[in-house]
Every structure is written in structure tokens, then in C-alpha cells.
Amino acid sequence: MLSSSFAQALADFAPALPLAVAYSGGPDSSALLLACAEKWPGQVLAIHVHHGVQAAADNFEQHCRETCARLGVPLSVIRVDGRHAPGQSPEDAARRARYQAFDDLARDPAAPFRSLAIAQHADDQIETMLLALSRGAGLPGLSAMPAQWVRGDVTYYRPLLSVPASDIRTWLESRGADWVLDPSNADEQFTRNRIRARLLPALQASFPQFRSTFARSAAHAAQAQVVLQEVAAQDLELVGSPPRIAALQQLSQARQANLLRHWLKTAHAVVPSAAQLAELLHQIACCTTRGHKIQMKVGSGFVQRRGADLHWYNP
Numbered sequence: 001m002l003s004s005s006f007a008q009a010l011a012d013f014a015p016a017l018p019l020a021v022a023y024s025g026g027p028d029s030s031a032l033l034l035a036c037a038e039k040w041p042g043q044v045l046a047i048h049v050h051h052g053v054q055a056a057a058d059n060f061e062q063h064c065r066e067t068c069a070r071l072g073v074p075l076s077v078i079r080v081d082g083r084h085a086p087g088q089s090p091e092d093a094a095r096r097a098r099y100q101a102f103d104d105l106a107r108d109p110a111a112p113f114r115s116l117a118i119a120q121h122a123d124d125q126i127e128t129m130l131l132a133l134s135r136g137a138g139l140p141g142l143s144a145m146p147a148q149w150v151r152g153d154v155t156y157y158r159p160l161l162s163v164p165a166s167d168i169r170t171w172l173e174s175r176g177a178d179w180v181l182d183p184s185n186a187d188e189q190f191t192r193n194r195i196r197a198r199l200l201p202a203l204q205a206s207f208p209q210f211r212s213t214f215a216r217s218a219a220h221a222a223q224a225q226v227v228l229q230e231v232a233a234q235d236l237e238l239v240g241s242p243p244r245i246a247a248l249q250q251l252s253q254a255r256q257a258n259l260l261r262h263w264l265k266t267a268h269a270v271v272p273s274a275a276q277l278a279e280l281l282h283q284i285a286c287c288t289t290r291g292h293k294i295q296m297k298v299g300s301g302f303v304q305r306r307g308a309d310l311h312w313y314n315p
Contacts (some may be wrong), residue, residue: 232262
């Protein structure tokens with residue numbers, strides 16, 4: 001039988017069909033693919049992304065092909081360049097390449113699907129939250145990973161976010177299913193792997209219910225972030241886009257910061273650093289004469305005062 005948490009997660013999972021499952025060949029995606037293929041026979045396909053950065057990647061692909069053939073599940077293999085740019089983390093590069101691959105496949109009429117499921121679980125969620133804490137993140141980071149979101153015409157799901165990794169592995173072993181292990185997951189030069197190997201066991205020993213309590217905190221943060229976004233949208237409607245400096249100055253500094261983050265992200269896909277935002281707030285406070293100039297780096301471009309307004313541009 002399914003473990004109780006896994007059973008409940010699968011019972012609650014009700015995506016629009018047909019459904020694609022992101023399938024790496026590892027234990028988590030193997031369990032999700034097998035369970036979904038059994039629940040919706042003939043309505044599930046698998047997507048395997050070959051990142052091309054590990055010597056074992058060809059073996060991962062072969063394993064996925066053999067497993068999908070055995071299950072009678074169609075498999076799409078997408079090869080991407082998962083190498084990271086200077087200053088970019090390997091994990092971030094791989095993640096961006098994966099999602100770009102998913103987006104590209106979703107636009108292909110030969111491989112139609114309405115939903116895509118990813119097998120990230122409760123332990124992944126805690127690791128994400130701890131990483132955010134270590135970086136001094138605000139509410140968006142502390143909200144960790146959403147269980148559902150939309151990109152283009154496809155709804156993405158993480159149906160296993162409430163399921164501990166150990167429950168997934170136990171169920172998979174009970175089914176006699178096999179999987180592959182990514183050797184990079186044991187490399188503790190990566191922060192996420194150090195969290196998994198060192199912090200999670202310590203948290204388990206000290207706070208056995210930490211997965212559920214941390215998840216509640218992430219949910220509270222996500223709810224508060226929704227409120228902040230609504231306030232920012234209302235404030236931006238009053239202040240204007242591009243923002244009028246005099247109208248900005250009528251708001252508290254906290255609301256100014258909230259509005260500026262919202263404006264930069266929604267209008268220009270820019271996320272300012274904490275230092276950049278603090279300096280921008282300081283410049284706005286000092287902007288009491290017509291001759292006061294604002295010209296400062298924010299994200300990949302610049303915020304500039306033009307007359308009565310703030311503008312962002314990328315030269």
C-alpha cells in the first residue's frame with residue numbers, strides 16, 4: 001500500500017489531463033511517474049531532460065527509456081546545455097535549462113499536455129526555505145516553492161510537497177521499482193547537499209515535526225506576500241507607472257520599498273538587491289528640489305529621474 005502521506009498527496013492531486021511528469025530517473029520522480037501512470041493510464045507522458053554536464057547522463061537517459069517502455073508511458077527526451085555561466089550556480093543553470101525545455105515542449109503540438117508534475121517533496125521544501133534564510137531573503141524566499149503555478153498554457157504542480165523523502169523511498173522499495181542516483185546529490189560542495197546531509201538529520205533529532213511546522217511558516221509567508229502584492233498594486237495605481245516621485249514620498253518607506261519592488265519586477269523583470277533598494281529609497285527621500293538627480297544601478301540596468309518621475313532603463 002501507499003504510505004499514508006503519499007496516498008493522501010496522490011488522492012488530492014487532480015490535474016487537468018493529459019499530464020506530463022518531469023522524470024529524471026531518480027527515486028522521487030520514479031515514484032510520481034509510476035503512481036500517476038497507474039492512476040491515469042493512457043493519460044500520462046514523461047519528460048526527461050538530458051543536461052549534458054555529467055558523464056552518467058547517457059545512462060540516466062537509457063534507464064528512463066527502459067522504464068517508460070516497460071510502463072507503456074510515452075517519453076520525450078530533451079537535450080539542453082546545462083552548463084553554468086561565470087558567477088551562476090550549477091543548480092540554477094540546470095533549473096533554468098529544465099524549465100526552458102518544458103516551455104519549449106509545451107508549445108510543440110506533437111507533444112500536447114495541459115499539466116506538468118514535478119516530484120519535489122517536503123525535504124526539498126525545507127532545504128529551499130533554509131537556503132532562503134541563509135541568504136537573508138524576504139517573504140518571497142521564505143514562502144519557498146509554490147505547490148501550483150501557471151506558465152503559458154500549462155499548469156505546473158508539485159503534488160508531493162507534503163511528503164517526506166523517506167516515505168517516497170519506502171513506497172518505491174515496496175513496489176520493487178528501481179531508479180538511478182545522481183552522484184552530484186552527494187557532493188557537499190553544494191550548499192543544498194550540505195543542508196540535506198547535515199542540517200535535516202539534526203532538525204529531525206531535535207524537532208521531529210519540523211517538516212510540518214516549517215511548511216506552516218512557509219504558508220504564512222506566502223499568504224502575507226499575497227497581501228503585500230495587493231497593496232503594492234493598489235499603491236502603484238495611485239502613484240503611477242512610471243512612479244511619480246512626489247506621490248511616492250507620501251507613502252511610508254516600507255510601502256515605498258514594497259511598491260518599488262513590485263514596479264521593477266512587473267514592469268521590467270528586475271529584482272533589486274537590498275543595498276540597491278536602500279540607496280534608491282535614500283535618493284527618493286533626498287529628492288526635494290528640481291535639480292536633484294537620480295541615476296543609479298538597479299538590477300541589470302539603471303533607475304533615473306526624468307522630470308517628476310522615476311524610470312528604469314537598460315542601456
